[in-house]
Structures are given as structure tokens and as C-alpha cells.
Amino acid sequence: MIKFFLMVNKQGQTRLSKYYEHVDINKRTLLETEVIKSCLSRSNEQCSFIEYKDFKLIYRQYAALFIVVGVNDTENEMAIYEFIHNFVEVLDEYFSRVSELDVSFSTTVLHSTRHRVKPEAEPIDELPKTCSAGEPQEACCLTDDSFRGSVSTPIC
Amino acid sequence: MPAPIRLRELIRTIRTARTQAEEREMIQKECAAIRSSFREEDNTYRCRNVAKLLYMHMLGYPAHFGQLECLKLIASQKFTDKRIGYLGAMLLLDERQDVHLLMTNCIKNDLNHSTQFVQGLALCTLGCMGSSEMCRDLAGEVEKLLKTSNSYLRKKAALCAVHVIRKVPELMEMFLPATKNLLNEKNHGVLHTSVVLLTEMCERSPDMLAHFRKNEKLVPQLVRILKNLIMSGYSPEHDVSGISDPFLQVRILRLLRILGRNDDDSSEAMNDILAQVATNTETSKNVGNAILYETVLTIMDIKSESGLRVLAINILGRFLLNNDKNIRYVALTSLLKTVQTDHNAVQRHRSTIVDCLKDLDVSIKRRAMELSFALVNGNNIRGMMKELLYFLDSCEPEFKADCASGIFLAAEKYAPSKRWHIDTIMRVLTTAGSYVRDDAVPNLIQLITNSVEMHAYTVQRLYKAILGDYSQQPLVQVAAWCIGEYGDLLVSGQCEEEEPIQVTEDEVLDILESVLISNMSTSVTRGYALTAIMKLSTRFTCTVNRIKKVVSIYGSSIDVELQQRAVEYNALFKKYDHMRSALLERMPVMEKVTTNGPTEIVQTNGETEPAPLETKPPPSGPQPTSQANDLLDLLGGNDITPVIPTAPTSKPASAGGELLDLLGDINLTGAPATAPTPAPVPQISQPPFLLDGLSSQPLFNDIAAGIPSITAYSKNGLKIEFTFERSNTNPSVTVITIQASNSTELDMTDFVFQAAVPKTFQLQLLSPSSSIVPAFNTGTITQVIKVLNPQKQQLRMRIKLTYNHKGSAMQDLAEVNNFPPQSWQ
Numbered sequence A: 001m002i003k004f005f006l007m008v009n010k011q012g013q014t015r016l017s018k019y020y021e022h023v024d025i026n027k028r029t030l031l032e033t034e035v036i037k038s039c040l041s042r043s044n045e046q047c048s049f050i051e052y053k054d055f056k057l058i059y060r061q062y063a064a065l066f067i068v069v070g071v072n073d074t075e076n077e078m079a080i081y082e083f084i085h086n087f088v089e090v091l092d093e094y095f096s097r098v099s100e101l102d103v104s105f106s107t108t109v110l111h112s113t114r115h116r117v118k119p120e121a122e123p124i125d126e127l128p129k130t131c132s133a134g135e136p137q138e139a140c141c142l143t144d145d146s147f148r149g150s151v152s153t154p155i156c
Numbered sequence B: 001m002p003a004p005i006r007l008r009e010l011i012r013t014i015r016t017a018r019t020q021a022e023e024r025e026m027i028q029k030e031c032a033a034i035r036s037s038f039r040e041e042d043n044t045y046r047c048r049n050v051a052k053l054l055y056m057h058m059l060g061y062p063a064h065f066g067q068l069e070c071l072k073l074i075a076s077q078k079f080t081d082k083r084i085g086y087l088g089a090m091l092l093l094d095e096r097q098d099v100h101l102l103m104t105n106c107i108k109n110d111l112n113h114s115t116q117f118v119q120g121l122a123l124c125t126l127g128c129m130g131s132s133e134m135c136r137d138l139a140g141e142v143e144k145l146l147k148t149s150n151s152y153l154r155k156k157a158a159l160c161a162v163h164v165i166r167k168v169p170e171l172m173e174m175f176l177p178a179t180k181n182l183l184n185e186k187n188h189g190v191l192h193t194s195v196v197l198l199t200e201m202c203e204r205s206p207d208m209l210a211h212f213r214k215n216e217k218l219v220p221q222l223v224r225i226l227k228n229l230i231m232s233g234y235s236p237e238h239d240v241s242g243i244s245d246p247f248l249q250v251r252i253l254r255l256l257r258i259l260g261r262n263d264d265d266s267s268e269a270m271n272d273i274l275a276q277v278a279t280n281t282e283t284s285k286n287v288g289n290a291i292l293y294e295t296v297l298t299i300m301d302i303k304s305e306s307g308l309r310v311l312a313i314n315i316l317g318r319f320l321l322n323n324d325k326n327i328r329y330v331a332l333t334s335l336l337k338t339v340q341t342d343h344n345a346v347q348r349h350r351s352t353i354v355d356c357l358k359d360l361d362v363s364i365k366r367r368a369m370e371l372s373f374a375l376v377n378g379n380n381i382r383g384m385m386k387e388l389l390y391f392l393d394s395c396e397p398e399f400k401a402d403c404a405s406g407i408f409l410a411a412e413k414y415a416p417s418k419r420w421h422i423d424t425i426m427r428v429l430t431t432a433g434s435y436v437r438d439d440a441v442p443n444l445i446q447l448i449t450n451s452v453e454m455h456a457y458t459v460q461r462l463y464k465a466i467l468g469d470y471s472q473q474p475l476v477q478v479a480a481w482c483i484g485e486y487g488d489l490l491v492s493g494q495c496e497e498e499e500p501i502q503v504t505e506d507e508v509l510d511i512l513e514s515v516l517i518s519n520m521s522t523s524v525t526r527g528y529a530l531t532a533i534m535k536l537s538t539r540f541t542c543t544v545n546r547i548k549k550v551v552s553i554y555g556s557s558i559d560v561e562l563q564q565r566a567v568e569y570n571a572l573f574k575k576y577d578h579m580r581s582a583l584l585e586r587m588p589v590m591e592k593v594t595t596n597g598p599t600e601i602v603q604t605n606g607e608t609e610p611a612p613l614e615t616k617p618p619p620s621g622p623q624p625t626s627q628a629n630d631l632l633d634l635l636g637g638n639d640i641t642p643v644i645p646t647a648p649t650s651k652p653a654s655a656g657g658e659l660l661d662l663l664g665d666i667n668l669t670g671a672p673a674t675a676p677t678p679a680p681v682p683q684i685s686q687p688p689f690l691l692d693g694l695s696s697q698p699l700f701n702d703i704a705a706g707i708p709s710i711t712a713y714s715k716n717g718l719k720i721e722f723t724f725e726r727s728n729t730n731p732s733v734t735v736i737t738i739q740a741s742n743s744t745e746l747d748m749t750d751f752v753f754q755a756a757v758p759k760t761f762q763l764q765l766l767s768p769s770s771s772i773v774p775a776f777n778t779g780t781i782t783q784v785i786k787v788l789n790p791q792k793q794q795l796r797m798r799i800k801l802t803y804n805h806k807g808s809a810m811q812d813l814a815e816v817n818n819f820p821p822q823s824w825q
Helices: A025-040 A077-095 A100-105 A107-117 B007-016 B020-039 B046-059 B064-075 B079-092 B098-111 B116-129 B132-146 B151-167 B169-179 B188-204 B206-214 B218-231 B246-260 B264-280 B286-301 B306-321 B325-338 B343-347 B350-356 B362-375 B381-394 B397-414 B418-435 B440-450 B452-468 B473-492 B505-517 B523-539 B544-556 B560-574 B577-583 B628-640 B661-665
Strands: A002-009 A014-019 A049-052 A055-062 A065-071 B710-715 B718-726 B733-742 B748-756 B762-765 B781-788 B797-805 B808-816
Touching: A002 A025, A014 A025, A014 A100, A014 A107, A014 B046, A025 A049, A025 A055, A025 A065, A049 B325, A049 B362, A055 A077, A065 A077, A077 A100, A077 A107, A077 B246, A077 B286, A077 B325, A100 A107, A100 B007, A107 B046, A107 B079, B007 B020, B007 B046, B020 B046, B020 B064, B046 B064, B046 B079, B064 B079, B064 B098, B079 B098, B079 B116, B098 B116, B098 B132, B116 B132, B116 B151, B132 B151, B132 B169, B151 B169, B151 B188, B169 B188, B169 B206, B188 B206, B188 B218, B188 B246, B206 B218, B206 B246, B218 B246, B218 B264, B246 B264, B246 B286, B264 B286, B264 B306, B286 B306, B286 B325, B306 B325, B306 B343, B306 B350, B325 B343, B325 B350, B325 B362, B343 B362, B350 B362, B350 B381, B362 B381, B362 B397, B381 B397, B381 B418, B397 B418, B397 B440, B418 B440, B418 B452, B418 B473, B440 B452, B440 B473, B452 B473, B452 B505, B473 B505, B473 B523, B505 B523, B505 B544, B523 B544, B523 B560, B523 B577, B544 B560, B560 B577, B710 B797, B710 B808, B718 B797, B733 B748, B748 B762, B748 B781
Parallel strands: none
Antiparallel strands: A002 A014, A002 A065, A049 A055, A055 A065, B710 B718, B718 B733, B733 B781, B748 B797, B762 B781, B797 B808
């Protein structure tokens, strides 16, 4: 079961957050800073799964942006890892070469996309690259190149 | 009022803020503008304002005043309004707010809307934050939508149904008919969500699970879908790095796992497909590994055939050799889960696992450590211990405590020799001394007393260890205790195992005094040291005056504990000098308890206080002016204090219970028959209720007093014989030794013997020799039962046997009536 889904940048600013279980609003910022701290302290050779309190955190870094998903024990970590990448690929298609700037400015669109891709913490429908309700459906072919290089950091 | 700014403007403004305070200011200004706009009931800009509010909510600022506005947006006819409204509802509202019930009607209308996107929005929101009342009201609508032909709606309805079931489990049956056709869809989205729905139903209700297994033929359907996925060629819509819809594959595997658990037929049906997935999936990319991982988990959980299990473990072994950390972590986690059941298979990968201990990654190290402890057995103990000690040296502090406890446990179970055991423990104490758990100290002391022949060696090594450094408290405590006990061995220089060192009494006292004085010593450690010094007064010959001086100094110490001890010891020197040597005698060997947890140690005669093994202050420590009687009472009290039951924790004793006072007559302090009997008992007169001087008598008093043995139980190849002995000292006690033997061709494992006697008797079960009855009568399990029969009634006993034989658990009850009269008369 996914507990939360966060997109946080290296300075600790939250770009997107969705909690699937109720967490008090003051606790949320605390949680986010702690999570990003543990992710930042990892080096490249370490694995992407961290044990944090009673969750497991699965994170992936795309340039300056961290996407972190908190799950409980029953999830397949590697599937979630794939799912994160899939989500980013959907964004890439929608924004054509998405960057953190796009992410920060389009919160509503992001939420809708996330809902399409993962309402209620269950990944579905990720593969046809459909976007938020109301937009035309676009089924695109995937390219295989690694996504990491194409995310650009904001100018300021 | 000017038009409120757009969301993008707001975001841009906030980004220019350089400090947290600036940001807060901007947000407060904007919040105020939004609030006044809400008050004006402005329809055109409401959507924009709520969007901004949601952004601010995400940053962590309170946004509760927007909840009603969200409702108004939902009720509006424009799609853009509805969209933001529903999003706001999902983010801001939940069951706790009463406002959410107002949404129910809106959602109901929208569920029947003509546009599918609006219906989709409503389903999404209901599935996200619907409370149980809302779900109850709207479940019918959801169910209707589950049956439509529109796949877009169907998949959303399925997810919504999952949420409804979670909130209101009673509604599960309502969705059952709709699920019949769900798996016949072509659309992967619908397939995926249907599998999720089915998984949820199966997890929640065992009835549903049984239903799906038998009636719906779910397993063949799933197998068919999975096969299509694997066999089908490249399909651009569903492809992720060369594998077709891995997410669906993983979901199906998970559902298969639930269906196959504990069910032979289902497991049979899926054996082939699992083997196929396991062999055909490409492992070069993470996607393939994710699927393999799920497959391995499934194979482990269902009743798969052994070939498949071996395949699964080999896959995990391959993962371990992979360079990618994620995969190694995942492999270690799964191996940990399977090590109990497939121990041998995992042993093959032991060297790789031990290598992982040296990895840089903290999560991997932790997993590798746990797995290493699980893999330790009698054969590899020496090698493993070397690695583990090296790990203990170099690991992070958060691991040290766990590692130390694990090492102690493993050493206790599999130590090849006493000397090795003591060496290992010393090594742990010197490397990670401060992280060792508190209960390790008494365990260690018990271990040392039990290995009588190693006393000299031990005390020598401990002395050398604290010579250099006495900051690690557990080490110092153990050392102080040992030096106090065996100081005479130390100075006499008799040590067979090692080069004896020349130590004078003064040097020993020096070190103990420095421990006392040192700032690093805690008050517990100081207590140990003071008691040790006192004990040495009987063991050492020339330095008694020095000891007296030290003890009297501490009579005015600030620390109450120390002061009390010192004052009492002083009293010993002055008034009770005649008793001093008796009181400070060597401790007898302590009884070993075969539990895994912290052991409780029987306190026997020997000291004036139950310290140092208990850290609470001595019970009503007698004042120096008290009478001799008080001291004796204290001694007597000591002997009666908690006597632990000697049966291991896994065996509840009979209805008579493991009565402690039953055995007031029988020697409890005696070690198991193999260890040497304890040191001489003190010469003071003992109160009558004490053990009748049994401490030097062996446990079994009458060998072959001529009572015939009986066969108590003989069935299915298991035979249990009772042999009897009567206690010399107490005619009401009968000691029965049972011997269990097995004449079949397979061993019986996890053998547990339990007995019950009528109320007039009392029963105590001691620990058995082992829990496996080997086949073909090659060996037996021996266990001792003590029965107290004060009324000399005819002995009767009901016995219960549980064991595993030929893979199945067996249980039997029997009554034993054929006790020979000599055993109870």
C-alpha cells in the first residue's frame, strides 16, 4: 500500500505531495524534510530503498528533483521503482521534455495526471500516455533512452 | 476589487521570496485576498482562488476555509470548476470534516452525468476520500458503472469499488456478480483494476477466497492472461523496456500468490506458468527483475514443488551477485523470509551473504547481518564468527547492539568449546563493550561459573583486559565479579591454558580501587568493584588491612548504594568476623536455563546480598546493629527467592503447574546431572524449611531401587517408557524418567511431551534432552518428571504428545494407569 507520494527538490521545496493516509498538516513538512534529508545523504552506489520508521521509502533522483514514494511492507519495491519511472515518462510526453519548472508550475495538471496514473495508490493505465481528463488522448510510442539527462534544472 | 492573480503568477511570486519569512508574508497577503474574494461570492474567479489555495496547502499553510468553496465548485456546471472542486475535495476534505457529507448528492448526480469525464471525476473522488456513509449510499451507482461497456469508466469504477469494500466490508457481496466478466476484457486498464479488486476481495474475506478458488475457476483465467502477456509479441501500447505490461504481470502474480496459499489444487495449476515466467523473463533491466522478484515471492508462499523452490532460491542467488544495489537488497530481504523453510538451499549462498556484510550501504548491511545470524549452525560457527566479529569491529554504532546480542546467542547455541566461547565473549566485550545489552552481564557471569575448569584462564584474561582500559562498563563489571570470585587463582598463577602472569595481591587491589575511583564507572560498576574487593578479603592473605581500609572509606560515600554496602561490609569485619569466611565463599554453579531470552539466575547461599546479579538494592539491608538472626533470615530469604521453573518456555507444564514450593524438598540448586556439584555449603545452621542439605547430593538418589519400569504409550511407532526412582529424603516424591523412541523409518521432529495429573498431585517437568526422536530406534529423548504425592494416592497421569512426522503434525492424548504400586505407595 502506498502511503504517500512526494516530489521534492534538493533544497527541500515540495513540488508535489499526495498523502493516502491522513497526516496532520504540521507533521507533513516535517516528514518531507526528514525524508529528503535521508535521500540526500545517500550516495550513488547505495540502493534506492530506505527503511524509515515503519515505512519503506523508494526514491529516484532526476537531476535536482527527488521523487519519493513511501510504502508499507507488502509492496514489491522494484515494481514501485519502475512505476516512478513510468510516471516521469508520462510527464515527459505531456510536457515534451519536462523540467522542474514545468512541475512546479503545473500542480493541478500534475495531480490530474497522477490520478490517471495512480488513483488510490494503485498503478493503472500507465502505458497509454493519456493525460488529465479533458485533454485529448495521446497514445505514444516509448523511446528507450534514459530519462535522466533530459530533465533540466530551473534557471534561478 | 481587481481580478485575483492567476496561479502561475502566485507561484512566480513565491519563487522570488528569498527567505521563509518573506514567503510567509506573501502567502498571508494572498490568503487575505482570497478570503475576501470568497466572501464576495464571486463565481468567475472562484476556481482560480481555490487552485491557489491548494498550492498553498501543499506548501504547508492552513487552507481549511476553502472547503466550502470546493463544494460550491463541485456543484457548478462548468467542467473546469468541477475539476478543481473535486481536486480540492480530495486534498482538503476527509472523513473528519462534517462538510464532506454535503458532497454526497453532488457526486450522485455526477455519477449519472452524460459526460464520461465528469463521471470519472466523481468516481475518483469517491474512491479517494469517501466515508463509510457516502460509500453505503453510493455503492449501488458504483456497481452499475462497473457493468458498463465503457472501459474508461469501468476501470475507475473498479478502483472505487476497492475503496468501498475497504470502508464497508459488508458490501462485498454486492460486487460479486459484476466481477464475473471483468477478466474477459481486452483493455489492460480494466484488467489491472479488476485484478486489484479481486485481490482486495480475497484478502478481506476467506469465504470469497474459497469461492473464487472453486466456483469461478479464477486461477485458470489468470494463468491464461499471464501466458498471453508473456507470449505476445511487441505491443507498443503496453511495452516497458521490452516487457509487455509488467505492472499487470506483477499484479496477477500477487493475486496468484493469495489464491495458491495453503491450497494444493491452485498451486498445482500455477506451477507451470510460474516456471515459465521465471525462466523466460529478461533480467538485464530492472523491469525484468521486478517481475522475477514477485515470482520468487509467490513461489515461496504457495505449496510449490521442490524443483520450483530450488529455482526460486537460485534466482535469488543470482540477484545477490548482481551489481545493482537495489536487487541485492531485495534478494537479501527475500532470503531472510525463506531461510527458515529452505535452510539448506540458502546455505549454499552463505559466502556471498557474508561478503555483503562489507558493503557500503546501510540497508544491505543490516539485512546481511540478520541473514548471517539465521544461517549460523554448528558446522560453520567458527568461520562465521570470525566474519561477524570483524563486522562488529567496523560497523556503525546503530548495529553494534544487535550484532553483539546476536553473537552471544549464536555462541551460546553452537559454541564448539568452552574456551572458544569465553574467548568470543571477551572479544565482543572488548570491541563493543559499551553497546552490549544489560542482561548480557548476568548471562556471561553464569556462563563463566558453569565452566569450572576455565576459571583461572578467564580471570586472567579479564584482568589483562581491564588493566589497559576500564571504561567499558559491561566488561568492567564482569571482570570485577570474576576477580572477586577467583582472585586467589589469579595471584597463585595457576593457569593451564595460557602463560600464567605474575600478579600480586596489591596490583589486583590497585586495579579494583581505580575502578572505584574512576569517573567513568557507573554506580553499578562501583558496586561490583566494592563487592569484589570485599570478597577478596577471604581469598587474599596479606592485604586484609588494606581491604578493611578501602571498605571503611566508602562507608561515607555520597552514593547511597555504595555507602550501604560499605557499611554492611564494615559490620562484617567488626561484629561478624567469624562468619565472614563462610559468607564470602565461592558461588556455587548456577543452574542453566535453556531459554532464548534473558536468563534468571537462582540466587543461592553465598553472599550477604543478592547483588551483583540484581541491580535493585538489597532487600531490607540489615543495619550493622541488627542481630545475627536478621542475617540468617536474609540468607533464608535468599534461598527461597524466585526459583525458576526449569522447564523450557515452550512447554507448559501440567495442570499441577510448575510449582515452586513443591520442590522445597528437592535440590534445585544442583546443576544438571552432568555438571559437577556445587562448592561446599556454608556451615551456619539452616532454618528447617531450607533444603535438607541436599546441595551436595546428586539428583537421582536411588539408582534402580527395584521399581519396575512401564511402557506408558506405544502407538504409531512411538514408544514411551517410564522408569521410576523414589527420593531418599522425601517419600512423597517420585522421579519419573521418560524415554521416547521411534521405530518408524522417519524422524519425529518438534516432539513435545506434556502431562497432567489429578489435583491431589503436583508435577514438575524438566527440560527434555532434545526435540527430535530419531528413526529406527537409533536414539531416544529423555525427560525427567517429578511428581509430589503427599496423600499417597494411586498415581495416574494423562499425557499429550505433539510431534511432526512424515510432514504432518500429529497429536495424541493417552492416559497412563499402569503405574506400579511401588512408585506411589
